[in-house]
Amino acid sequence: MVLWLAVGSVVLFSLFLWKYPTFFRDARIGFINYKVRLGVDLIQLIKGNFTLVDQWEITAAKYEDRPCIVYEGETLTFKQVEGRCNQYAHWALDHGFIKGDVIALFLPNSPDFFAIWMGLAKVGVESAFLNNNIRGASLLHGIKTCKARAVIVSQDLLEHLGPLQDDLQNLLVSTFTxxxxxxNSIKPETRSQCAPPVIFRKNVTYQSPLYYIFTSGTTGLPKAAIMKHKKSMWVGYGYAALFRFTKEDRLYITLPQYHSAATTVGFGIMITSGCAIVLRRKFSAxxxxxxxxxxxxxxxxYVGELCRYLCNTPTSPFQQQHKxxxxxxxxxxxxxxxxxxxxxxxPQIGxxxxxxEGNVIFVNRHNVRHSVGFAPCVLPFxxxxxxxxxxxxTDEVYTDANGxxxxxxxxxxxxxxxxxSNRYPFDGYVGDRSITNKKILRNVFSTGDSWFNTGDLFKEDRYRNMFFMDRIGDTFRWKGENVATTEVAQAISSFQQVEEVNAYGVQVPGHDGRAGMVALVCRSSTLDLEALYQHICVRLPAYARPLFIRIQEIIETTGTFKHIxxxxxxxxxxxxxxxxxLYFCDPSLGNYVPLDNVLYDKIVRGQIKL
Known part of the structure; x- marks a missing residue:
């Protein structure tokens, strides 16, 4: 028995090395990156006395003359950015803001965006990142939710606060440009570039809130997720180590800084590795x-849609001259x-x-096609x-006889x-606790356990590679089968006349589930419906083929390119x-036909078999 166990272990270990030949090399490099290159004081970190601000100040001092942020033709060194952070810190102190206060940032991408929230953090003030595309009630909701004492806004976005001034005055919220x-202009250049005394953040620990990031709001009003120093640091350390960032790297960011992808991940890598950020105000294909x-x-x-936009652009003489x-x-x-x-x-897609807000992270370190990473079978705990x-x-999980x-x-x-757990916390959202509780599943595998519900559908293969499939709510059921919107969009987007696809389900009176429908942006004013129908039939099973087509000039997205x-x-x-x-897939003709009021009434009355 012992011999067979030994042989089996060797075989499994060999298969693991065959599948992941660089595992131990990457682990060693990651450890070196984590412990030495990133300059982390592990003792302080474990004791909880180390924050992202501390790490930033270490990095800024270590690489003070190296480029930190490149923006619109100007290169700012770490020393210059640190000086600007300190100027904003002194502005906050001069205006009486103290530890625990929240200031909302309503700003486009710029070096000042980073300098403001880091400067505020130096004196214990927390930032709330407002999506600069929201307006009216959604904008006011964001300011109220995080209980901001002030809003810092850029000059070009100031007009959108105008209609809210009465409400902001009732909330005692000040506006600064x-x-x-x-x-109310801040004018940071008039203040000292010396670091404020650390006494102002004396009681700030790595468990303290750092900033608040609002979810994309694809359903309902955005929720303010709490981002603590601890999570922001581990994200920066982790990605910098796994992808081997060094001070020689130059990281290009076109994603909005009000979102976690750019700030928590992108700028987190800069803070922990000393690489330079090449920043654009917005993405331009x-x-x-x-x-x-x-x-x-x-x-x-990137985010996925950004890559799709690039694939749809004409050939550029620069596209293969890159480093x-x-x-x-x-x-x-x-x-x-x-x-x-x-x-x-x-060379590598990571x-x-x-x-x-979640506590689950996967990283595709080994360039596995279409995977988001893998779940290690070694030390699964x-x-x-x-x-x-x-x-x-039924929108419910399956349970066994014991529940x-x-x-x-x-x-x-x-x-x-x-x-x-303490290792993998879910810090929840600001405000009504019931919103946070909705994301928690309890008594999942044993009485008393708690699990964060990602709301995402996944599968893993036999090698434990993980694959994202769809969002709950995006996947729908029709004809007794599950239809993934990602699968439908993937099939139709390969049709040459189609530029963009948004797939979703719609309710049809008298039918269970939801029927498939797609909104399309076409490359020209004409669409060959018959060719599209044949294209869809080859690539999708009958139950997944969209019954309805809607033509649009643009498809509405969130600030991070998620389809609404x-x-x-x-x-x-x-x-x-x-x-x-609008078009309807007429089963008797085997083609898509224009959908008018007469045909609509027949469908609703059940006179046409779907």
Whole structure:
């Protein structure tokens, strides 16, 4: 028996090394990066006396004459950025802000965005990052939710606060602009660049809130996720180590700084590794490769739709002159992945999975196609994620006779959850505790345990590679089958006349589940419906083929390019409410036909068999 166990162990170990040949090398390099290159004082960190501000000050002092942020042709050194951070810290002190106060930032991408929240953190003041695309009630909701005492706004966004002034005065919220000649202009250049005394953040620990980031708000009003020093540090350390960032790297960021992808991950890597950030105010597909080449970019950070936009651009003379070693990010769809990698000759794609508030992170360190990373089978107690069986039709998890959840089998799509613990906390949202509780599953595998509900459907293969499948709510059920919107969008997006696809489900009177519908942006004014129908039939099973098509000029997205589906799903397929062209898949003709009021009435009355 012992001999067979030994032989089996050797075989399993050999298979593991065959699948992941660089595992131990990466682990060693990661340890060196973590302990030495990042300059972390482990004793202080364990004791809880070390914060992201401390790490920033160490890095800024160590690399003071090296480039820190490159923005609009100007290069700022770490020393210059640190000086600007201190100026904002002194501004906060001069205006009476103290530890625990919250200031909302309503700003576009710029070096000042980073300098403001880091400067505020130096004196214990917390920042709330407002999505600079929101307006009206959503904007006011964000300010009220985080109980901000002030809003710092750029001059070009100031007009959007105007309609809210009466409400802000009732909330005793002051408005400040970075530039301008108004009495409330901050004018940081008039203040000292010396660091404020550490006494102002004496009681700030790595468990203290650092800033608040609002979820994308694809359903309902955005929620303010609490980001603590601890999580921000570990994210920065982890990604810097796994992707081997050094001070020689130049990281290109076009994602909005109000989101965790750019700030927590991107700037977190800069803070912990000393690399330079090449920052743009917003993403430009036409300028992208020129910037990458001219700025000697070695790494860029993406979200999936950004890569798709690049794949749809004409050939650029710069696109293969780059010095990129890595593109990393999340949400890169399988249908775009291979095209993106081959066309632009990207050596490594570092797809990862994470959410702003969540406690589950996967990182594809080994360039496995279409995977977000893998769940280690060695020391599984160090990994908190599990996939459990999930009934999409009833929106409930499957349970056994004892009421406990069941783990999904390999290649079975299920709900991804993360065990909550001191090692893997879920800090929740600001405000109503019930909002936080909705994201927690209890008594999952044993009485009293608590797990974070990611709301994402996953599967893992036999090698424990993890694959994102869809969001709960995006996946719907039709004809007794589960339909993944990502699968539908992937199939249709390969049709040459289609530029962009947003897939979702709509309710049809008299039918269970939801029927498939897609909103399309076309490359020209004409769409060959018959060719599209044939294209769909080859690539999708009958139950997954969209019954309805809606043509749009643009597809509405969040600030991080996520498709907004809820409004489209609610509007349905009623031609009296939708002015853009609509089409219906007529089963008798085997083609898509224009959907008018007469045909709509027949569908609603059940006179046409679907």
């Amino acid at each position: 970075i530039t301008g000649d108004t009495p 036409t300028r992208f490769w020129k910037d990458v080449v001219e700025q000697d970019v070695t790494v860029f950070q 990129l070693r890595l593109a990393f990010g999340n949400g890169l769809r399988p249908d775009v992945w291979d095209i993106f990698r081959e066309r632009f000759k990207i 797809e990862f999975y994470a959410s702003t 160090l990994h908190c994620a599990r996939i459990i069986r999930y009934n999409i039709e 406990y959840c069941q783990e999904a089998a390999p290649d079975e799509v299920g709900l991804l959850i993360g065990k909550m 589906k809820t409004i489209l799903s609610r509007e349905g397929f009623d031609p009296s409410k939708i002015k853009s062209p």
